[in-house]
Amino acid sequence: MTEHRDLDELLRVIEGDAGCTAGEAILDAYVELELAGEDPARVFPGTAIHLKSCPGCQADHDGLLDAARRFAGVSPE
Ligand SMILES: [Zn+2]
Numbered sequence: 920m921t922e923h924r925d926l927d928e929l930l931r932v933i934e935g936d937a938g939c940t941a942g943e944a945i946l947d948a949y950v951e952l953e954l955a956g957e958d959p960a961r962v963f964p965g966t967a968i969h970l971k972s973c974p975g976c977q978a979d980h981d982g983l984l985d986a987a988r989r990f991a992g993v994s995p996e
Pocket of ligand 1: 938939942969973974
């Protein structure tokens, strides 16, 4: 019974998950790095890890990336 809880806490520590709040704060910058061809995981490793395990933040990220790509497409820059 306690095994699941222990594993959950263990994974959280080992993975270095930055959590939802931290991800929301830097998601714009994260997506910008991706669009620039950089590796956002090097700048925001905790959020890169979090995105792999959080469907909610994944959806936010995908939506932001999609919107940013579309915006970049119509921008003169
Ligand atoms: Zn999240």
